[in-house]
Amino acid sequence: MKRNLHLQTVVLIGSGNVAGHLSKAMAAAGLTVAQVFSPHIEHARVLASEFSALFTDRYSQIIKDADLYLIAVPDGKISSVVVKLPPVAGIVCHTSGVTSMKILEKFDRSGVFYPFQTFTGNSNVDISKVPFCLEASSQEVMDTIRMLARKMSKSVHTMGIEQRKRLHLAGVLVNNFTNYLYAVADDFLEENGIDTSLLLPLILETAAKVQKLPPDDVQTGPARRGDESTIEKHLNMLNDNVELREIYYILSQQILKKYHA
């Protein structure tokens, strides 16, 4: 039987930020959001109301005839969701960077639909630029979910679990750790009575610069130019601040080693 590659209806399993952003993007790509499931019925209701969709907190009430079931729940909850989901003929995808597609093997047609971006409630992410990393249990499923992804984004990639896990790790570096550096810098300025908003244009420009040039080519700062005198002065300023001093020391040593070894 030749299936139609155009997905028409989707059921969201989950009602958090990923579910919220992807459901809106799928609706914009022409899909009908048919139902939202969440163990938190109120969350399901709120998200469903954006699409006049059904909503439920019971697995037994999940509709069986949707084309796509998108599991957008925290990584650690995927396996328990899978156990409770009824068998369905539609494609079942999870959205996790670190979870194998095998977790979905009880379904005939399954895949991974991993958006490599951070989603928060009130941030307007441009979905058309979000990289979608896809994996599928068959060529037919891949063709189908790729067609959907391409309607949503210009950046669509096929990727197995080993590469996906590594991409996720790189995301921890450029998102979680970078944000932690922002937080540490904020704290340091606050302790010294300096307006933390002074950092914002520099933060934005630092991120903007590498959109055009490789970070290796635009690395600057005391360690990059081998200015050990400034590094020492900075370390001395941080004598009361064990954590920040450790970060400063380790990163400066690594940059020195990279460019001046």
Place this chain on the structure above:
Amino acid sequence: MKRNLHLQTVVLIGSGNVAGHLSKAMAAAGLTVAQVFSPHIEHARVLASEFSALFTDRYSQIIKDADLYLIAVPDGKISSVVVKLPPVAGIVCHTSGVTSMKILEKFDRSGVFYPFQTFTGNSNVDISKVPFCLEASSQEVMDTIRMLARKMSKSVHTMGIEQRKRLHLAGVLVNNFTNYLYAVADDFLEENGIDTSLLLPLILETAAKVQKLPPDDVQTGPARRGDESTIEKHLNMLNDNVELREIYYILSQQILKKYHA
């Protein structure tokens, strides 16, 4: 004698990225760039040509009657520039975050005009958002350079050397170290055959998010949620990568300690 607070002419000492960006911004604010000095005569000529200004590589040829002399050279070269500069009646400012105003004490009227931003040759920085941190040898000089700074930017601040040095250190964190994390993530993806451009939307969104919300409020990731199992898996993936493993370990430990101690 009551001086006119409106500066009319500026001489640039230096022809690098800071001199280039600030001279254009000063011209846009209505100043006449009268002359560019650089020991590299060709650099002086190129920058001066943008303003049909004079240019020279000889200290003795620096014009004496400008309203402002802006020293925009690497920090380590300011003192030798100061020694060679002829005595002038105009205001002499350096643009360094880490250098005391005292270095300019041979001049009657001096100040600090520190733009807290990273400037590269081809990047279009929006000067109106760049924080300018000012210090001055007298109230009259402060009033004068503040008026100039306010024509250039909405973000103008008065700041002494102790706070300026700390702001500069915070800049190392959110610019140099963040860029190093970008570079390390790039290298890691390259080693694993993954397109490094996949990182770019996440890098930009991470920086965009803290423009509205404090980084503390938007911290996410394995360490933030106390997910030690994922941290351990990531560390195992990095067993061959001593530097990256060290960064991952230290930053994860610090985030764990901050949110889960």
